[in-house]
Amino acid sequence: MLAWKPIFNQSCSTEFVFRVFTTVPELQFLLFLLFRLLYLMILCGNTAIICMVCTHSALRNPMYFFLSNLSFAEICYTTVVVPLMLSNSFGAQKPIPLAGCGSQMFFFLTLGGTDCFLLAIMAYDCYAAICHxxxxxxIVTRKLCVQMLGGAVGLALFLSLQLTALIFTLPFCGHRREIDHFLCDVPPVLCLACADIHVHQAVLCVVSILVLTVPLLLICVSYVFIPCTILRMRSAEGRCRAFSTSSSHLTVVLLQYGCCALVYLRHQSSSSVDEDRQFALVYTFITPLLNPLIYTLRNKDVKRALKKVISAKMTSES
Incomplete structure (x- = not known):
């Protein structure tokens, strides 16, 4: 509780505004429409996956259990960022109080960390399904699935709470400061602090390694064994099915971890603000949008369930 006290001491006088993408009204309107369309597609695609997993018994196994939870995390993840981003992408800049910025950072880090841990868990599930x-x-029981999911959420909550609380004990100069980003992310907020931030950068590096590097190493270990097992399969259909499942997961992993690592694990002196914003757009919009597409278009079980939903709806309408 003490760690959060400085936030409320400063929140009455300190507020932030986000840097706009462009000051040209026509471009602002086009970006607003584009971001809104992408956000709606993310909501519809991930909600469809959750509904299919919940309503079709063929999809009630560990893989789809984790996939549905990943989709739920993606919905919450983008909802934390995008509505506020939309309100600032078209029209006048709207200030956000210090406490509001801290809340957005906490939920953004928690849900982003949960995403990373879930991808690592899904790699283990893929390894167990293909290799054993x-x-x-x-091996992968219902109890273990719930325990791994709870561990992922709990660890992400703990790390994000500690990091956010540490950052917002810093003093911020001035009444209104412009964040060189479209969200309250750690690096741009640290740049606005009026104090030495070397300790905070070191803590950010440690948390980034725990959230990004360690799960990525576990994923890499899993994918050392998976290709060897696939090549030893006698059935061509089995090889194709296993390859489709593993390649879908690997595509999402490369996008998510690659962009996050370029933002959080690069040395700050070599990073560019514009590049960081572009990478952030990828894991805010592209990855959550591609998740349902990759897992549905490359998965026969999901496509079969989707066809049943569509045919049932057409039958009820007719």
Missing amino acids: PLHYTL
Whole structure:
């Protein structure tokens, strides 16, 4: 509780505004429409996955359990960022109080960390399904799935709370400061502090390693064994199915971890503000949008369930 006290001491007098993408009204309007369209597509695509997993018994296994939770995390993740971003992308800049900025950072880090941990868990699930198919149901039990999901959320909550509380104990100069970003992310907020931030940057590096590097190493270990097992499969259909499942997951992993690593693990002196914003746009819009597309277009079970939903809806309408 003490760590959060400086936030409320400063919140009455300190507020932030976000840097706009452009000051040209026509471009502002086009960007507003584009971001709004992408946000609606993210909501519809990920909600569709959750509904299919909940309503179709064929999709009630560990892989789809984690996929539905990943989709739910993606919906919450983008909702934390995009509505406020839309309100600032078209029209006058709207200030955000210090406490509001801290809240957005906390939820953004928590949900982003949960995403990263879930991708690592899904890599383990993929490894168990492909490399140990006969013992898969004994290895990946329902209880273990719930425990791994709870561990991912709990660890992400703990790390993001500590990092956010540490950052917002810093003093911020002036009444209104412009954040060189479209959200309250850690690096641009640290740049506005009127104090030495070396300790805070070191803590950010440690948290980034725990959230990004460690899960990525576990994913890499899983994918050392998966290709070897796929190549030893006698059935061509089995090889295609296993390759489709693993390649879908690997595509999402490369996008998510690659862009996040370029933002959080690069040395700040070598980073560019514009590049950071572009990378942030990828893991704010592109990855959550591609998740449902990749997992539905490359997965026969999901496509079969989707066809049933569409045919059932057409039958009820007719």
